[in-house]
Amino acid sequence: MTTFGIYAVGAALLLTIGIRGALRRKHLLRRILALNIIGGGAFLFLVLLGYRESGEAGPDPVPQALVLTGIVVAVSISSFAIVIARRLNARTGRTELPEEGLD
Amino acid sequence: MSPRDLATVLLLLLAAFFFVAGVLGIVRFPDTLTRLHAVTKADNVGLGLVVFALLFQADSFLAGAKLVLIWILVLIASATSCYLIAGASLLDGDEESG
Amino acid sequence: MxxxxxxxxxxxxxxxxxxxxxxxxxxxxxxxxxxxxxxxxxxxxxxxxxxxxxxxxxxxxxxxxxxxxxxxxxxxxxxxxxxxxxxxxxxxxxxxxxxxxxxxxxxxxxxxxSEGRGDLPQRVQAELPRVGVENEVTAVLLSYRGYDTWFEVGVLLVAALGVLALRAPGESPARRFRWDPPAVADGAADMLVPGGILMAGYLLWQGSRGPGGAFQAGAVLAAIAVLLTLLGRPPIARVSDRARDALLVVGFADFLLVGLVAVTLGGALFEYPPAWAAPMILVIESAVAVSVAVTLSLLFAAGGAAGDASEGGVP
Amino acid sequence: MVAAILLPMGAACVAILVRGYAARIALVTALLTAAVSVVTAIAVVRNGPLEYAMGGWRAPLGITLRVDGLSSLMLLLSASVAVPVFVYAAAHYARARSDERQGADFWPLALLLWGGLNGVFLSGDVFNQYVAVELTSLAAVALVTLGEGDAALSAALRYLLSTFAASMFYLLGVGHLYAVAGTLDIPSLAGTLEAEAASYSAAALITVALLFKSALFPLHFWLPRAHSAAPSQVSALLSSLVVTSAAYLFLRLWTTVFVSVAVPVVGQIIGGLGACAIVWGSLQALRQQRLKVMIAYSTVAQMGYLFLVVPLVTSALSTPGGGALWGETAWSGGVYHAIAHALAKAALFLSAGVIVGAIGTDKIVGISGIARQLPVATYAFGIASMSLIGLPPSGGFVAKWMLLTAAFKSGQWWWAIAIAAGGLLTAGYVFLVLGQGLSQASSDRDVELKSTSKAIEYSAFALAVAALALGVRVAEPLALLRVGLPIEMP
Amino acid sequence: MSQLFLGVALLLVLLLVGGLARVLQGPTPHDRLLAAQLFGTTAIAILLLLAESSGAAGVLDVALVLSLLAMVSVVAFISCSRGRGAPE
Missing domain, CATH: 1.10.287 (Helix Hairpins)
Known part of the structure; x- marks a missing residue:
């Protein structure tokens, strides 16, 4: 197994854990964490694309730049989501989204 | 092995010992305050030893200065954090909820 | 192994x-x-x-x-x-x-x-002299794909506007943590504030040559602002609403303006002439760092809602 | 053409700084941007597809903006929806003093949303599309939170979480594309995708992400709540433009980048989901008791039609001569439907906004007799409904007719059933509303109607007329669409 | 020499995983907080070692940022439970 392989499996595991968590957890905060972990897996995969096993050529900067953009997008979305979730919680006491029916 | 390298090796091994002790302490010690004690040892001494070990290898003044700066910053953070945690922990009387 | x-x-x-x-x-x-x-x-x-x-x-x-x-x-x-x-x-x-x-x-x-395909990394390197920065990631972010980054700053702006829109009438988006932080914490913070500002400046300056850049610098500044907010001295409460709005938008607007300046110099949008590229990129990065810092600290500070249900309920 | 992005974005910056003048700035910007869109369309018709290398860096190093007939139509669409919606919003916020602060928040976000949409339509780079889509999605969510009460908050949050998941999948898919092709530029990607695991994975991830964002059944769960809880002017933008932009990306990528990995079975599955969306969405719309929820469910149904294009076009691509026989018809029918639906849906939401604003409830039973009191809004609702059902001579009719023709010519008659059933069901739910509205005013409404303004009513009417006009003047839009057809039909 | 750095770094990573047990067990939030604080320091130590073993530029800056912000989480936790973040 190469270094690439080790991290590739890690990325796959993060995605799987995140997807499972996002589908099975109802608590809003946990759901947001799960989505961020999906993001972590996606970022890891992208950074890995730029990784060079041999030291001659430096890593590819393009995927790194994409990931930096992705991190900023993810931070914006998740902190906005937390702000909305806290408003909702403050007004209704909910920690979960209502299940069925239009509220 | 040059004397510098030897010093690095010895200091690193000592640092590793302190980190092991710190983690063992936090996992095995019975209550918050004793655990706090264990953590401060690892924080301050363990990292300090790592910094000293690496200072022997530092090839520029800037790198060495950064290492020392990192240690000082961690010392500040650690002292403050432990003070806050200890205070909060005493106030709450170690209750189990949140 | x-x-x-x-x-x-x-x-x-x-x-x-x-x-x-x-x-x-x-x-x-x-x-x-x-x-x-x-x-x-x-x-x-x-x-x-x-x-x-x-x-x-x-x-x-x-x-x-x-x-x-x-x-x-x-x-x-x-x-x-x-x-x-x-x-x-x-x-x-x-x-x-x-x-x-x-x-x-x-x-x-x-x-x-397998490891990457295509010759994009080589091209990135080959054109680097024309970009005006040595850090390849910064070059991709601010020059080759500067347009993306402009949109990304826009995403942050939208998040900030969204958070501001959520507040109840008359509510300040910045709240105060009312407690008496021990003098130790205040003292430590007083040491960290100049340290953080220096660090941000260093990252911003360093970004054209080595690792660092506008987002990193902005994030460090924001973290310091968060620390101060937690200690009951929110920096965002010190500026007027208008000034806050201006700081939020300055990154996005300045990015666009510099891009337009490039047009008046005879290039395409965001096409910085090689001679001017380095200072132009630094101008963009400084403004973006400010906006990132204000946006991120706002995203934290605006978290607690008026009429917080658990107010006083938790030890 | 770049101005179509820069104008709204720049105006948003100004609108944040001088919130008091935001409405005026937005209206002027809207007109200017609309003019730019028209100029761009004329240039495309005259000179063919245009390109613009951002930062002076050509692809693959930089990002290239591209505008062909399809992009140019989409620009025109966003302008023709945004202008009336902005007029409506300006009139609304000028009258409703209580909403003053909401207005100050609405304008910058709406302008950024528009800029982001135009960014999506013009982008020629998969990662740039990602960032533009995120900008629009986040702006859309922020606009939903302007709605009233806890319902708007929870709807916005559900929308945000869905779009967050979609965003991460999309990014991962973009990563796969970069892995297999080493570029992010769409034309360069188009030729290079080989049949390997990562290509299929890229297609699957991006498809799922875009189906989420365009709310195709069964990933539509967030839409009815979000679009009904938002203020009407926001619902109009969201239901007509935002979901359409995701569907646009889907069609754009499937007809360029993913052509080489497209499998007929997948086409049939997506078509099947589209058919389910039509039936399920329409049935749900029929059941609703609240006007805006009904219109929102109707969006779920109408998005289904767009995805019927997929099996028809993929089958045309694999059949020699199929392109000429039905591929192009299906393609134009789908795009035409997207445009007709967007205009009609915006008209419906705006007229619903007029009605709800006047009577103070959005219960369908509450609107009886409204036709006499608000004739213009009711007409707007009726005309838009005609297009939605697909009655001649509306734009919806032309679109559905083209889709039906393509379905029969390709021998895939089963899609025709879905199209016809959708039309009937649509007729069912809109007549429920119109019937109620045209009925004699019952005595139970003793509340006086809140006054409304001409600008508000006529902005809805203008949109409805535009949807109708699309059925009368067919040749021009179709000619524009044919410029730089993204797919080469065999 | 660089192997030794890496070896010690490996040991620290393993310690970190072991220490996660305390975060999960608690029992009080302060115990969890303490463990998280220790991990911050451990991560900084790992970074220093990686910086030395790889010789890559910028790694020390990562450690510098982490050490600068090491107390933010602790202050956040304590003041969020004490200070209650009352709105203005």
């Missing part, structure tokens, strides 16, 4: 274990702490994979801002000890089988991917 690989395996293992615990820890607050550790571990991964720019960003955002945001949210939204409820749509074995299948498919696909 070399030592490098053992280290990589241990690191990946730690990241995966942290991720699993963050979501599945029985106690919410434990999961949140593990999530913060997860962020720190990810920045170690970025270092291992030769991406220090990302590592700095992850460290600053994870340790400084996201950490505070999720802890604050967890405090409000319950630190319950009861097992957290889960959706049970499918029987256990089926959901595990599906999970395993997803994992195997992802891993299988990822392993077929």
């Amino acid at each position: 070399t030592l490098e690989m053992l280290f990589d395996m241990a690191l990946v293992g730690a990241v995966v274990v942290a991720a699993a615990y963050a979501i599945n820890a029985p106690v919410l607050i434990a999961g949140v702490f593990v999530y913060i550790v997860f962020g720190v571990l990810l920045s170690l991964v970025w270092v291992r994979l030769g991406a220090p720019d990302l590592a700095i960003a992850e460290a600053a955002i994870g340790a400084g801002i996201t950490g505070a945001i999720v802890l604050d949210a967890a405090r409000q939204m319950g630190m319950e000890r009861r097992r957290n409820p889960r959706l049970r749509r499918w029987p256990g074995w089926l959901s595990w089988a599906a999970t395993a299948a997803v994992g195997v498919i992802f891993a299988g696909v990822f392993l077929t991917v």
